[in-house]
Amino acid sequence: MEKGQDILRLDAGEPDFDTPKPIIDAAKKALDDGFTRYTPIGGLPSLKEAIRQKLRRDNNLYYDSDEILHTCGAKQALFNACMTLLNPTDEIVIPTPNWGTYPSLAIMAWARMVEAPTRYEDRFILQPEVLEACLTEQTRIVILNTPNNPTGQVYSREELSALGNVLLKYPDVFILSDDIYEHLNYTDEPYANILNVCPSLKNRTVLINGVSKAYAMTGWRVGFAAGPVDLITEMEKFQGQSTSHTAAVAQKAAEAAFNGGLDDVHNMVKVFRERANLVAEGLSRIDKIDFHPAQGGFYCLPNFERVIESLDGVEDDQQLGDWLLEELGIAMVPGSAFNAPGHMRLSFAADNKTLEKGLDRLHKAFG
Known part of the structure; x- marks a missing residue:
């Protein structure tokens, strides 16, 4: 890397936007209103009502x-569920x-992780026959995540339905549906879990x-x-002996987020969609890199x-990560961190100028 060359951060795991002002204002008001004490372990009743209405x-x-x-x-939430449901003989x-x-959730619960491999050819979407081959009498939990980190792919209703038809045959298996990227969906289909x-x-x-x-x-x-x-009750008991709850003021801020509409979210999604297209266009010019355009989240996994x-x-993606940083000044997370050797997770939680410079450096090096 040349002396003085800037480092392009394409490794971020969080949005590069500020929390919307109405949410910050709600937090300030909550402090003025005295929300500085313990709350119920399960959450403030007003927050739980906001979550109920959000789900509806x-x-x-x-x-x-x-x-x-x-x-x-x-x-x-994932940790509580795994620690409540899993025993050492479970999968x-x-x-x-x-x-x-x-994988760390399985390790901490002394359970066994069973990998259900997906293929690049299938857009990293879990196929029903692969899922079924992984299920045994010891299976206790299946995790599903859409939009997906790190792949940036979104499961269609048909793809989820195929998995659901398999899971219906295994009545002792719980599903953890990780929906944290729910609103960051760039497909033409409404989000579905x-x-x-x-x-x-x-x-x-x-x-x-x-x-x-x-x-x-x-x-x-x-x-x-x-x-x-019954499960939520047990998870609450477990939480009561660990963290109890998050700060009262943060709960009031989250309540304001859920109650405040989605205008700020949609504005952010519009920017992320434009960046996803920018990344897809840039990567398509590089002969040595294969990729699926991001459909959601703010990641691509070339x-x-x-x-x-x-x-x-x-020799591998970890050494490539070092090479990209030293030679091109680009920071990306090696795919091995996500059980995807040979890949790199490219985050577009960065401004257009940074993305354009990073894609240009990749194109000059490998195009």
């Missing part, structure tokens, strides 16, 4: 307040490539969501789980295997 309005799904648990980010099925936290296409799975599905990605509130740490009342083969002294 955005997802056409109906939950009672005792079927909802607020958490310290969506990550804790958790995780489609790969996968977000890096999922597994319950929108297979509502009969509701008694063993936990929806995982929050405000981090759609509302640019990663630092506020507010997520939620919605699921069967295949760099031919690039790796062309570089002396670079």
